[in-house]
Amino acid sequence: MNQEKILVIDFGGQYNQLVARRVRECNVYCEIYSYKTDLEQIKAMKPKGIILTGGPDSCYEEGAASCSRELFELGIPILGLCYGAQVMMHVLGGHVCKAPVREYGKIEVAVDRSSKLFADVSEKTICWMSHNDYIEKEAPGFTIIAHTPNCPVAAAESAERQLYAFQFHPEVLHTQEGKKMLHNFVYGVCGCMGTWKMDAFVEMSIQAIREKVGDGKVLCALSGGVDSSVAAVMLAKAVGDQLTCVFVDHGLLRKNEGNEVEEVFGPNGPYKLHFIRVNAQQRFYDRLKGVEDPERKRKIIGEEFIRVFEEEAKKIGAVDFLVQGTIYPDVVESGLGGESAVIKSHHNVGGLPDYVDFKEIIEPLRDLFKDEVRKVGLELGIPEKLVYRQPFPGPGLGIRIIGEVTPEKVTMVQEADAIYREEIAKAGLDREIGQYFAALTNMRSVGVMGDGRTYDYAIALRAVNTIDFMTAEAAELPWEVLSKTANRIVNEVKNVNRVLYDCTGKPPGTIEFE
Numbered sequence: 001m002n003q004e005k006i007l008v009i010d011f012g013g014q015y016n017q018l019v020a021r022r023v024r025e026c027n028v029y030c031e032i033y034s035y036k037t038d039l040e041q042i043k044a045m046k047p048k049g050i051i052l053t054g055g056p057d058s059c060y061e062e063g064a065a066s067c068s069r070e071l072f073e074l075g076i077p078i079l080g081l082c083y084g085a086q087v088m089m090h091v092l093g094g095h096v097c098k099a100p101v102r103e104y105g106k107i108e109v110a111v112d113r114s115s116k117l118f119a120d121v122s123e124k125t126i127c128w129m130s131h132n133d134y135i136e137k138e139a140p141g142f143t144i145i146a147h148t149p150n151c152p153v154a155a156a157e158s159a160e161r162q163l164y165a166f167q168f169h170p171e172v173l174h175t176q177e178g179k180k181m182l183h184n185f186v187y188g189v190c191g192c193m194g195t196w197k198m199d200a201f202v203e204m205s206i207q208a209i210r211e212k213v214g215d216g217k218v219l220c221a222l223s224g225g226v227d228s229s230v231a232a233v234m235l236a237k238a239v240g241d242q243l244t245c246v247f248v249d250h251g252l253l254r255k256n257e258g259n260e261v262e263e264v265f266g267p268n269g270p271y272k273l274h275f276i277r278v279n280a281q282q283r284f285y286d287r288l289k290g291v292e293d294p295e296r297k298r299k300i301i302g303e304e305f306i307r308v309f310e311e312e313a314k315k316i317g318a319v320d321f322l323v324q325g326t327i328y329p330d331v332v333e334s335g336l337g338g339e340s341a342v343i344k345s346h347h348n349v350g351g352l353p354d355y356v357d358f359k360e361i362i363e364p365l366r367d368l369f370k371d372e373v374r375k376v377g378l379e380l381g382i383p384e385k386l387v388y389r390q391p392f393p394g395p396g397l398g399i400r401i402i403g404e405v406t407p408e409k410v411t412m413v414q415e416a417d418a419i420y421r422e423e424i425a426k427a428g429l430d431r432e433i434g435q436y437f438a439a440l441t442n443m444r445s446v447g448v449m450g451d452g453r454t455y456d457y458a459i460a461l462r463a464v465n466t467i468d469f470m471t472a473e474a475a476e477l478p479w480e481v482l483s484k485t486a487n488r489i490v491n492e493v494k495n496v497n498r499v500l501y502d503c504t505g506k507p508p509g510t511i512e513f514e
């Protein structure tokens with residue numbers, strides 16, 4: 001799609017995706033590329049502006065991530081953030097070195113409001129700093145436009161060359177006026193118009209899918225999660241009953257989830273598509289019998305999922321297109337954009353089916369962040385309940401039951417989780433917490449119930465806040481919510497006599513238990 005575009009050049013910092021999301025929140029389209037990207041490629045994309053991200057290196061050391069001087073001579077506005085600012089100064093002849101005082105946290109910064117980037121920003125404003133190195137001397141031709149007591153060059157500009165450097169992180173919410181500063185850059189300096197809007201995206205995408213698919217047949221694996229649901233509805237709106245959705249119920253979904261998916265996509269729902277629900281619960285339970293190792297469980301669930309899907313696909317016969325609910329973070333994290341090829345390969349449930357006969361893949365959400373997928377979902381009229389569903393792992397409750405999975409344990413964790421979700425929603429916290437769920441520990445312990453002794457299972461409750469799911473903090477839930485949930489679980493869920501709250505962050509814990 002022909003969009004005005006900002007490029008985020010990634011030096012390996014932890015906030016690379018956050019920078020891009022903030023730009024998109026300004027209604028400007030934005031993509032992430034590695035700092036190794038060829039200059040010619042950058043030019044060919046005709047970006048309206050470039051943002052250089054933070055990074056872990058010291059820019060003056062041998063082998064540090066860097067960029068060429070020519071990048072700054074293209075006449076394209078550039079904003080460097082933290083490491084990106086240091087690289088800009090270093091390459092253009094300033095001096096970067098180890099800071100005498102390391103700055104970390106929320107710091108008051110005095111800014112020069114005559115700079116375009118600080119238009120309408122308070123003279124003293126709280127910014128998020130996190131750096132060991134600092135810019136001791138700005139590069140020739142630059143003016144200092146912000147400072148703190150420990151940081152003489154908290155921001156600098158060369159306005160006529162449209163080059164700007166911030167030592168702090170405007171993309172992080174702790175920088176109170178960061179959004180305004182980024183807005184000032186993309187509109188005030190880069191001259192963007194703000195054409196990236198989800199209603200227009202939906203309209204254009206539906207049109208493009210129609211043209212691409214023609215009268216072809218399309219197959220989609222529905223998981224019930226947000227991404228595949230939004231992708232399916234978009235396809236349904238574009239090509240109607242040329243689309244077949246296969247929904248494999250592996251018996252490891254949350255309580256009622258299978259029926260909720262069927263209500264939306266099934267014959268009584270609003271869409272004109274072919275819906276096939278495969279009730280494969282027993283097959284999965286049979287294969288999981290006696291299996292305790294988490295990775296083996298993941299593998300079995302992934303493989304079985306593909307197998308069931310393939311069997312259905314064979315019945316349907318050859319199709320022209322297979323839909324995938326890939327979203328932009330998947331693209332970045334699989335190393336295709338950006339610098340940080342992470343670690344989530346084990347999270348892709350099983351990969352692509354081998355034996356499905358299709359010609360091409362359609363990925364209608366490939367350019368979108370999760371919050372944008374949700375907006376698109378709402379634009380498409382998908383119920384809020386489904387659009388705001390929290391992330392759910394592909395192997396489902398299989399990795400929220402420690403040790404062997406049995407149908408009885410699935411019921412226990414489903415019931416406990418449903419109570420927990422209900423109480424969180426009643427407290428109005430459901431959209432505030434990044435991810436929360438109940439898990440079944442493999443621990444049984446002594447309790448008393450009425451006059452009798454019990455020897456039953458312990459449920460663990462987890463709630464975390466996170467930006468990117470790579471690190472997370474345990475959420476500080478109000479005691480009333482926890483105690484009410486715990487009471488209800490021990491009273492209402494059979495074979496559970498104890499409830500624990502997990503206070504561990506990630507690291508050292510993970511979000512899931514297995």
Ligand code: XMP
Pocket residue numbers: 298346347348349391392393394395399435469470506509510511512513514
């Ligand atoms: P962890 O437990 O690795 O979870 O801290 C980080 C995020 O990834 C999700 N997750 C998975 N998603 N298949 C998935 O599709 C998996 O095997 C899997 N394991 C973890 C988890 O729910 C959290 O959002």
